[in-house]
Amino acid sequence: MNGPRHLFSLIYNIFFGFFLSAMCGIVTAGILWAAGQASDFKPYLEAYFVTFNGAVSGGLVLATAITVYRTQHYVPGIIEKTFTRRELEKTSYYEWRGEFFHLRKTLTFSTSFALAGVAIFYIAKFPFDGLAEGFLIAAGCLAYAIGVYVGRKLFHIAHMLRSLEDIPITKDLFREDRLAGISTYVNSISTLAAVMVYICVRSSYYGPFIYNSPAGSSVKTIMLLPAVIAIPVFALFNYYPRTVIRRIYDRSISNALRAVKSRAKKNNLSEFERLIYFGIR
Numbered sequence: 707m708n709g710p711r712h713l714f715s716l717i718y719n720i721f722f723g724f725f726l727s728a729m730c731g732i733v734t735a736g737i738l739w740a741a742g743q744a745s746d747f748k749p750y751l752e753a754y755f756v757t758f759n760g761a762v763s764g765g766l767v768l769a770t771a772i773t774v775y776r777t778q779h780y781v782p783g784i785i786e787k788t789f790t791r792r793e794l795e796k797t798s799y800y801e802w803r804g805e806f807f808h809l810r811k812t813l814t815f816s817t818s819f820a821l822a823g824v825a826i827f828y829i830a831k832f833p834f835d836g837l838a839e840g841f842l843i844a845a846g847c848l849a850y851a852i853g854v855y856v857g858r859k860l861f862h863i864a865h866m867l868r869s870l871e872d873i874p875i876t877k878d879l880f881r882e883d884r885l886a887g888i889s890t891y892v893n894s895i896s897t898l899a900a901v902m903v904y905i906c907v908r909s910s911y912y913g914p915f916i917y918n919s920p921a922g923s924s925v926k927t928i929m930l931l932p933a934v935i936a937i938p939v940f941a942l943f944n945y946y947p948r949t950v951i952r953r954i955y956d957r958s959i960s961n962a963l964r965a966v967k968s969r970a971k972k973n974n975l976s977e978f979e980r981l982i983y984f985g986i987r
Contacts, residue, residue, distance in 0.1 A: 716894075719776065723765045723768035725765075727760070727765035731754040734754070735750050735754070737837070737841075738841075741837060746836075749838075753833070758832075759909035763909045764849060766898075766901060767848070767849045767853060770899050771852040774856050777891070777895075778807075780891055782806070782866065784884070785885075788885060794873070796873070797873055802869055815854055815855075816854045816858075820851040821847075827842070827843045828843060829919045829921055830919075830929075831917065832915065832916070853906065853932060857899070857936060857939065860892070860895065860899065861939070863943075864943055864946055864947075867950045867951075868950065873954075885951045889947045889948050892943055892946075892947045903936040910929045
């Protein structure tokens with residue numbers, strides 16, 4: 707991904723995500739048939755594609771994750787082309803960049819939420835037993851794990867951007883609009899992620915679980931937790947990059963104006979000449 711215009715090419719990631727999700731449903735249903743559980747074949751397909759909306763919600767989850775993974779170097783790339791390593795080392799940028807690409811922490815964080823998903827879906831109880839139930843629980847846990855992966859990436863992008871506020875601005879960043887692609891990227895990803903969370907939570911919340919545990923249907927409340935956590939965060943990330951970039955550009959403009967005024971004063975220009983000089987600039 708080399709620029710904002712290439713965001714349009716990411717539509718292929720969405721199609722690929724839905725394709726993978728649909729294939730997961732078909733393949734797992736085929737495994738049920740081959741394993742001698744033909745009686746669950748049709749009900750399982752109906753549950754995966756219709757009643758629990760697994761194909762659509764899973765497609766959005768996979769599409770968002772694929773998009774984030776394939777473009778994860780985009781924001782750091784813009785930042786590191788705009789500022790020198792010496793400038794960035796004076797901030798906490800590299801600390802947050804390390805967290806952003808930290809594979810072990812990402813896997814640990816996602817796994818913890820996947821295990822929480824196992825508990826939630828096991829207690830809620832899908833209307834199946836055995837292998838069919840296992841496949842549906844696995845699909846739900848995968849959605850939890852991937853959703854956390856996306857949220858963690860956005861969280862650390864926000865902190866990388868926040869660290870830039872500590873950089874002394876000594877160059878004209880506004881004229882070339884060097885940071886423009888960051889807002890477009892973050893807004894696109896956070897919007898896609900918000901839609902993903904909404905569809906996934908709605909699909910599970912209104913899904914026909916049995917709720918035969920002592921907790922009963924109160925488990926439905928816990929299923930809203932991903933939305934309670936994610937939606938405000940994604941909404942914040944839609945505006946936060948623009949705020950940071952505007953502050954950086956404001957400082958860049960102020961710095962450029964000071965330089966122009968200094969040169970005008972040094973050249974002993976009259977008030978009229980200064981106005982003309984500023985107008986040309």
